[in-house]
């Protein structure tokens with residue numbers, strides 16, 4: 001069956017026409033295959049890679065080369081979903097020129113369809129430069145994990161009237177700079193609803209309530225594969241680490257007691273050939 005690749009205009013049109021936009025992360029071939037087969041609209045190769053796959057304490061140390069490597073593994077298999085490559089810390093905050101260079105790498109080397117970067121007003125000139133170079137950009141405001149320490153930790157953002165107004169201005173600045181959509185992370189639901197109302201591009205919420213135009217989750221969180229911590233906004237749809245752990249324990253037991261492998265897992269050969277070896 002031929003699968004139609006999602007396009008930026010289709011994603012934008014969903015704000016008006018629905019249905020709501022679904023987005024999940026993937027970082028490698030098997031997960032990208034599962035997410036794409038399920039018909040998810042957008043796949044984010046997030047820099048959450050650093051925490052849920054590479055075991056780093058945060059996302060700061062994720063490199064461009066790591067992001068390119070994993071984005072390639074995803075785009076190699078995805079047929080329908082729009083693939084967004086997440087620009088890691090240090091890849092777009094030096095200069096607009098450097099940001100365009102790195103966004104080009106996502107497109108040319110990793111075959112991404114778009115890039116995402118964190119920041120509001122202060123990053124609008126960078127978004128403008130990347131969009132001007134012909135590369136679609138997804139914004140990301142609210143809790144921005146790359147700068148979490150400057151925000152006072154992994155905390156809900158926009159809780160005071162002043163902070164909420166600043167977020168609305170950030171969203172408008174990103175829309176004006178040319179973003180095709182904006183991720184809203186850890187923002188009070190009524191403020192996310194106001195932002196969604198006030199801009200013409202889709203908002204994709206993560207911990208931002210039900211009124212966003214779409215939702216995104218880290219796949220390893222929602223299937224219960226990352227258990228270092230689970231943010232409040234995550235719904236766990238499965239607990240696959242329990243399933244995997246019990247499979248591994250069963251395998252160990254069967255290897256130790258000799259019940260694996262069985263005959264059906266083994267290879268035979270012609271008896272006369274075997275005889276010749278045994279003589």
Ligand code: KIV
Nearest residue numbers: 025046047048183218
């Ligand atoms: O890196 C990531 O997975 C993200 C999502 C949390 C939106 O940026």
